[in-house]
Amino acid sequence: DAGVTQSPTHLIKTRGQQVTLRCSPKSGHDTVSWYQQALGQGPQFIFQYYEEEERQRGNFPDRFSGHQFPNYSSELNVNALLLGDSALYLCASSGWGAGTDTQYFGPGTRLTVL
Amino acid sequence: RKEVEQDPGPFNVPEGATVAFNCTYSNSASQSFFWYRQDCRKEPKLLMSVYSSGNEDGRFTAQLNRASQYISLLIRDSKLSDSATYLCVVNNGSGTYKYIFGTGTRLKVLA
Numbered sequence: 001d002a003g004v005t006q007s008p009t010h011l012i013k014t015r016g017q018q019v020t021l022r023c024s025p026k027s028g029h030d031t032v033s034w035y036q037q038a039l040g041q042g043p044q045f046i047f048q049y050y051e052e053e054e055r056q057r058g059n060f061p062d063r064f065s066g067h068q069f070p071n072y073s074s075e076l077n078v079n080a081l082l083l084g085d086s087a088l089y090l091c092a093s094s095g096w097g098a099g100t101d102t103q104y105f106g107p108g109t110r111l112t113v114l
Numbered sequence: 115r116k117e118v119e120q121d122p123g124p125f126n127v128p129e130g131a132t133v134a135f136n137c138t139y140s141n142s143a144s145q146s147f148f149w150y151r152q153d154c155r156k157e158p159k160l161l162m163s164v165y166s167s168g169n170e171d172g173r174f175t176a177q178l179n180r181a182s183q184y185i186s187l188l189i190r191d192s193k194l195s196d197s198a199t200y201l202c203v204v205n206n207g208s209g210t211y212k213y214i215f216g217t218g219t220r221l222k223v224l225a
Contacts, residue, residue, distance in 0.1 A: 042201055042215030056211045090157055103213060105157040
């Protein structure tokens with residue numbers, strides 16, 4: 001049973017560029033949440049996707065956008081990258097439709113903005 | 115006041131010791147509570163959910179005190195492999211789906 005997968009594992013970008021991160025949820029899960037984790041901090045909620053729609057959003061600017069596909073996989077897009085966007089980006093899946101809100105995390109994408 | 119607060123530590127304890135972490139939360143309407151474990155540069159992994167009645171899994175015991183709005187994690191007979199950061203997580207429910215994480219408590223078990 002495959003767990004949550006994310007790609008790429010590492011990414012280096014320069015300020016002003018755009019980036020797309022990808023996530024495939026755990027088998028049987030239909031809900032994907034994205035988190036940003038800066039060094040020494042706990043993960044911060046970016047947004048959650050369910051039934052291909054953004055269901056809830058945290059305190060992140062519009063530069064952060066996402067998408068969920070019919071197969072439940074998801075993308076996180078960040079435009080106009082800033083140095084402060086350097087962080088570990090975590091995807092978590094859950095089976096909301098199955099009544100399970102417990103979230104399971106992927107290995108993350110480490111983004112460095114130079 | 116932060117929504118979820120934890121003592122960042124580090125807690126340095128000898129092998130075999132018992133160690134306890136507390137975590138306080140600000141929203142009295144919070145409904146779901148979890149402890150996650152995170153190893154250095156890895157993803158958080160679910161350690162245990164925390165129920166009103168408390169729950170135990172081997173050497174780990176979690177408890178919830180709704181009146182005082184805190185949850186606790188007790189680790190007995192600490193092992194070197196328990197060294198990690200322990201994240202307290204609260205889901206406020208009531209139409210909100212996001213997990214709110216504490217900053218984590220760092221534990222180092224010493225030989």
